[in-house]
Amino acid sequence: MSADCSFSSVLEASQQGWMSSGGEDTLLSLALPLDGIDPLHALPVLADQASFQMLMDGAPGLCLAAAGSCQQLELAGARRFELAQRFTDLSLNRLVDTRAISPAQARPRVLLRFRFFEQVGEHHHGAMHPPAVEAVLPRWQLTRQGRRGWLRLNGVVNSAAEARELAEQLWLKCEQLQADLPFITSSRSPTQLANGNPDLWKQRYSRAVERGIELVNGGELHKLVLAVRHTIDLDNRFNPLPLLQRLRRQQAGSCRFQWQREADDVFFGASPERLLSLRGGWLRSDALAGTAGEGDDGMQLLRSDKDRREHELVVDTLTNQLRQMGLTPCRRRQPQLARHGQLTHLHTPITAEVQGRSALSLAEQLHPTPAVAGLPRREAMAWLRTLEPFERGCYAAPIGWIDSAGDAELRVAIRCGHARGRHLDLTAGAGLVRGSIAERERQEVELKLAVLADQLKLQTSERNRSIV
Numbered sequence: 166m167s168a169d170c171s172f173s174s175v176l177e178a179s180q181q182g183w184m185s186s187g188g189e190d191t192l193l194s195l196a197l198p199l200d201g202i203d204p205l206h207a208l209p210v211l212a213d214q215a216s217f218q219m220l221m222d223g224a225p226g227l228c229l230a231a232a233g234s235c236q237q238l239e240l241a242g243a244r245r246f247e248l249a250q251r252f253t254d255l256s257l258n259r260l261v262d263t264r265a266i267s268p269a270q271a272r273p274r275v276l277l278r279f280r281f282f283e284q285v286g287e288h289h290h291g292a293m294h295p296p297a298v299e300a301v302l303p304r305w306q307l308t309r310q311g312r313r314g315w316l317r318l319n320g321v322v323n324s325a326a327e328a329r330e331l332a333e334q335l336w337l338k339c340e341q342l343q344a345d346l347p348f349i350t351s352s353r354s355p356t357q358l359a360n361g362n363p364d365l366w367k368q369r370y371s372r373a374v375e376r377g378i379e380l381v382n383g384g385e386l387h388k389l390v391l392a393v394r395h396t397i398d399l400d401n402r403f404n405p406l407p408l409l410q411r412l413r414r415q416q417a418g419s420c421r422f423q424w425q426r427e428a429d430d431v432f433f434g435a436s437p438e439r440l441l442s443l444r445g446g447w448l449r450s451d452a453l454a455g456t457a458g459e460g461d462d463g464m465q466l467l468r469s470d471k472d473r474r475e476h477e478l479v480v481d482t483l484t485n486q487l488r489q490m491g492l493t494p495c496r497r498r499q500p501q502l503a504r505h506g507q508l509t510h511l512h513t514p515i516t517a518e519v520q521g522r523s524a525l526s527l528a529e530q531l532h533p534t535p536a537v538a539g540l541p542r543r544e545a546m547a548w549l550r551t552l553e554p555f556e557r558g559c560y561a562a563p564i565g566w567i568d569s570a571g572d573a574e575l576r577v578a579i580r581c582g583h584a585r586g587r588h589l590d591l592t593a594g595a596g597l598v599r600g601s602i603a604e605r606e607r608q609e610v611e612l613k614l615a616v617l618a619d620q621l622k623l624q625t626s627e628r629n630r631s632i633v
Contacts, residue, residue, distance in 0.1 A: 170197055176332045178263035183328035186261050192236070193328060194273050195335045196264040196317040202342050204230035204307045204314075205410060205421075210345050211305050211338070216428065219276050219303065220406075221565065221574070222421040224413060226310065227270055229566065233304030235319040241297035243283055246529035249300045250567075253277075253525070256302045257569045260319065270308045271315035272568040276301045277525075277575070278424050278432070279564070281533065281557040282546070293585075295426070295559055305338070316342065366393045367607065373552040374606050377597045380548065388478050389539040389548060391606075392594030394555045395614050403584040405433035408620060415620075416506040420576050422564055432559050434581025437505040438536065440563050441527055443573040448492075448519045448527060452480040453503065454536045454596060455511035456609055463502035463509045475598045476500055476511040479535045483515055486530050492517040505580075507616050524573035528563050537561035537577060537594065558583060560592040582617065591617045 175195060182193050204211075205222050212218045212232035219231045238252040253275040260273055278299045285294050306317040318335040322328045370393045380386045409421040412435040419435040439451040455472035466472050480496060487494040494517040503512035519527065538561070539545025549557075560583075565575035583590045593613035595606045 172332070172336050175336055176329060179328040179332040180325055182261045182263040183322060183325055189323045191261055191322050191328075192256070192259045192319065193322050193331055194260045194262045194264075194317060194319045195331060196262075196267060196271055196273075196315055197335060197339050198271075199307070199314045199316040199339055199342065200312055202307065202309065202314050202316075204228045204309055205406065205413070207307060207342055207345075208232070208406065208423075210342055211307050215304070216426070217301060217303070218423065218425040219301070220409065220421065220423040221576075222409060222413060223574070224309075225417070227574070228309045229274070230307045231274075231276055231301075231303035231305060234301050235304045235321070236302040238300040239296040239298070241280075241284060245279070245283060245298040246525045249277060249298045250523050250525035252300050253567050254523075257567075260302075260569065262569065267315070268310075268313065269568070269570070269572065270310040270313065271317065272570060272572075273302070273317060273319060274306060274566040274568045276303060276566050277563065278559060278578075279532070279562040280559055281537075281562040282550075285556060294556055295432075299424075299426075307342075366395060367611075369393070369554055370607060370610065371603065374597065374603045376552060377548070378601050378603060378606075381597050381599050381601065386545055386548065387540040388475065388535055388596055388598050389545050390535075390537050390561075390594045390596045391549070392553060392557065392560065392592055393610050393614070395591040395593075395618075397589045397591070399584070399587040399589055402429065402587065403431065403589055405431060405582070405584070409433065409435070412506070412620065418503060419505050419580070420574075422576065422578065422581075424559075424564060429584075429586045431584045432578070432581065433584075434578060435505075436564075436576040436579055436581070437503065437508075437510065438534075438577040438579060440531055440534070440565075440575040440577050441524065441573065442575075443519065443524050443527070443571065445572070446519055446521075448487075448517045450483055450487075450515045450531060452476065452483055452496075452500075452513040452515060452534075452536070453510050454479045455500075456508055456595070456613070463504070466502070466509060466511060467500070471598060471600050472511060473500070474600075475596050476513070478540060478598065480513045480515070482535045482540060483531065487515070487517050487527075490522065490527070490530055492519065492522075506620070508613070524567050524571065524575065528575055532563055533561060534577065536596065537579065539596075557592070558590075561594070580613075580617065593617065 208230040215233040377389045423433040425431045438453045442449045454476045484494045500511040563575040564578045567573040595609040
């Protein structure tokens with residue numbers, strides 16, 4: 166902690182913030198510099214007993230951990246992006262930030278997680294599904310970029326005494342994190358897993374992929390991205406933090422994430438795909454399509470007509486969608502190779518000046534990208550409902566944050582798992598275009614599932630469970 170920060174200064178800031186608001190229900194935000202704490206490791210201490218927990222680890226960029234809910238929104242429907250942006254703006258504009266002059270990484274943030282589809286499919290009603298959008302102004306926020314860190318506490322106060330109590334809570338949490346630093350660890354005993362029988366998903370996927378190839382070869386669709394789901398039984402509750410710590414080393418170019426609604430409902434993964442980053446009025450989006458496995462240096466991928474066509478469909482669609490909003494996107498003429506762990510992808514970054522447009526109006530225009538749905542978008546979405554025998558949930562949907570300056574980071578939630586109680590769902594997909602070969606697409610999906618399963622590095626037992 167910086168030498169110029171003392172409890173008296175935090176207390177004084179809380180009282181001044183309370184008095185400046187001039188009313189009840191003041192949404193007060195207090196912050197302290199706190200260097201030397203890794204948010205990924207510190208999340209359990211930060212959260213304590215809080216049900217809601219969130220992590221976005223872009224280290225060596227920004228790493229963010231958050232816990233508890235100060236304000237939140239959950240809803241479904243066609244206006245979910247618009248209403249989530251309104252909630253974000255209202256929450257952050259209402260906030261009385263006692264450290265208004267602070268680095269960008271220290272800014273308060275609203276956290277967001279979307280479901281892939283606006284509505285749950287008619288065949289999946291009655292089951293438990295995440296809301297179409299969740300937006301949370303967290304109670305606790307711990308950020309680190311480089312060696313600099315910040316701890317922030319948001320709370321509603323109605324008196325000078327409650328403002329003082331908020332200052333005390335921030336100071337005590339800061340001391341707790343520093344005291345527990347030598348003991349913060351993500352190690353634990355391995356979870357036992359039951360092997361699933363892959364034959365069922367292969368049979369279902371084979372039927373779906375044959376129909377999908379008929380649709381693209383017949384010209385009804387230009388592209389369709391079909392996914393499969395692998396469900397595994399657990400012998401005890403799954404903790405993803407050790408996995409995310411390993412992936413930080415193995416997949417430094419990805420963004421590790423975790424969204425925990427409650428102890429028995431945790432969505433996690435390591436996304437290589439940026440839906441959008443917004444910094445100082447400039448947008449960056451990633452076109453990511455075309456996949457090669459371990460042992461392929463990417464040269465074959467660059468020479469593959471099928472993969473290059475699939476990739477160019479994604480690039481053209483993203484740039485056209487931005488042009489439809491009146492923007493002038495810039496792109497590289499040729500794709501690059503991006504390696505994420507054992508997989509290599511074709512990658513083209515796209516940039517544009519956003520001219521005052523909000524993060525979620527841009528996200529609504531871009532989601533879902535052709536890399537995770539298909540083209541034309543509406544028709545592809547309808548066929549996904551027909552051909553995929555499961556509800557996608559938050560797979561391939563946006564997840565991320567918007568800060569008080571309007572900057573944002575939204576990732577596409579792929580390479581992910583969803584643990585509910587003692588069940589773990591792994592989901593992966595492959596893109597079908599004209600000329601796709603069913604066996605190759607099945608192999609790509611199988612490779613992606615195998616990479617996910619291998620990353621878990623958990624012991625397995627011999628029971629079987631079906632895979633859909």
